[in-house]
Amino acid sequence: MSKHVIRPLTVGGVAALAAVAVFGAAAPASAETAVPEPSSFTSAFTVMATPDQVLNADAVATPGEAGATGQFTFRVNSDLEIICYDITLTGVTGDYQSPAKTATHIHQAAAGLAGPPRIAFPNPAPVGDGPRTSTGCLQGPFTTGVLVEGVDTGQGFSLKSLEGNAASFAGDSHTAAFTAGVVRGQLTQVPVGGVQTGGGGAAAAQGPDATALGAAGLAGIALLGAVGVVAVRRNRASA
Numbered sequence: 001m002s003k004h005v006i007r008p009l010t011v012g013g014v015a016a017l018a019a020v021a022v023f024g025a026a027a028p029a030s031a032e033t034a035v036p037e038p039s040s041f042t043s044a045f046t047v048m049a050t051p052d053q054v055l056n057a058d059a060v061a062t063p064g065e066a067g068a069t070g071q072f073t074f075r076v077n078s079d080l081e082i083i084c085y086d087i088t089l090t091g092v093t094g095d096y097q098s099p100a101k102t103a104t105h106i107h108q109a110a111a112g113l114a115g116p117p118r119i120a121f122p123n124p125a126p127v128g129d130g131p132r133t134s135t136g137c138l139q140g141p142f143t144t145g146v147l148v149e150g151v152d153t154g155q156g157f158s159l160k161s162l163e164g165n166a167a168s169f170a171g172d173s174h175t176a177a178f179t180a181g182v183v184r185g186q187l188t189q190v191p192v193g194g195v196q197t198g199g200g201g202a203a204a205a206q207g208p209d210a211t212a213l214g215a216a217g218l219a220g221i222a223l224l225g226a227v228g229v230v231a232v233r234r235n236r237a238s239a
Helices: 017-023 159-164 192-197 215-238
Strands: 043-049 069-077 082-090 104-108 117-121 132-139 169-173 183-186 188-190
Touching (some): 069 159, 082 169, 117 132
Antiparallel strands (some): 043 069, 043 188, 082 132, 104 117, 104 169, 169 183
């Protein structure tokens, strides 16, 4: 069974006032556990996150960093409440900032809508002008550090909810210069075998006007990137 290096859960700066007004104040909290990759998965998802899909807390279009992209791959075993993640941010500059305990999330938010974070992932690193990556597996129960009426927005969340309606969830990351989000994209379900082995299936990008490359092209890039990351992790595990 492969081992993963889990980067520290760090957040730069303080919360944006608009986000706090909607989602409540942040508080230190941690419940999820970093775990090894399980032997099987019940579902898999990709996200092609772009700056033009970012919304603020009032669901108003608030573009992120021009030229930035994010590729998120999620593999889920909902029976064990485990989510494995491979996240790459490219063209993102500056430090992270969010009212949550990290600045990289899955939000329960359909395309064109705002919504609370349900899972907070370790921020891709290193902070700088080059690509940033974050890889590992987390097991619930999940917390985000964001409170609404005294309740953490991750409390009670189940990965079966994500599997039941993936289009109602978005992946994003936030920086000090782009507190509403530096990039964002909707989750798209893909075949589990396609993500693990490169076989079968292609995802269709969701969300308005992803980029000039076109939705289908972006989804293909996301899936190919996911396959490459997983292949590298498997090769390392067998070395």
